[in-house]
Amino acid sequence: MPSEERAIGAPPAKLSCGRGTLRECLEEGNMYEADVPHVAKVLELIGSSPNGWEDAVANAVKEAAKSVHDIKGVYLKECTAKVNGDKIVEYRAVVKVSFVVERES
Numbered sequence: 001m002p003s004e005e006r007a008i009g010a011p012p013a014k015l016s017c018g019r020g021t022l023r024e025c026l027e028e029g030n031m032y033e034a035d036v037p038h039v040a041k042v043l044e045l046i047g048s049s050p051n052g053w054e055d056a057v058a059n060a061v062k063e064a065a066k067s068v069h070d071i072k073g074v075y076l077k078e079c080t081a082k083v084n085g086d087k088i089v090e091y092r093a094v095v096k097v098s099f100v101v102e103r104e105s
Helices: 022-028 051-063
Strands: 041-049 071-084 087-100
Touching: 022 051, 041 051, 051 071
Parallel strands: none
Antiparallel strands: 041 087, 071 087
């Protein structure tokens, strides 16, 4: 098999967090401990704000944090806006919020 190909389901030859090897990422605190398996869940939400898309994203995360614990990241999927005449009256951000699934002890 060429080096860039691998069997389906086989782990990649080198794990990475995007800025180095798995070990380097762990040492920098960019990933969880390798010996503890983690599962993440992703929720898709729409946040809104009369002030801008950044506030719309922040509002989505703030509301999600009221019921979801251990949020680790947010991905901005889409920006839209509600227009009245020639003015934007509401900014909307479609986001994906990721969090770690809690384990029972």
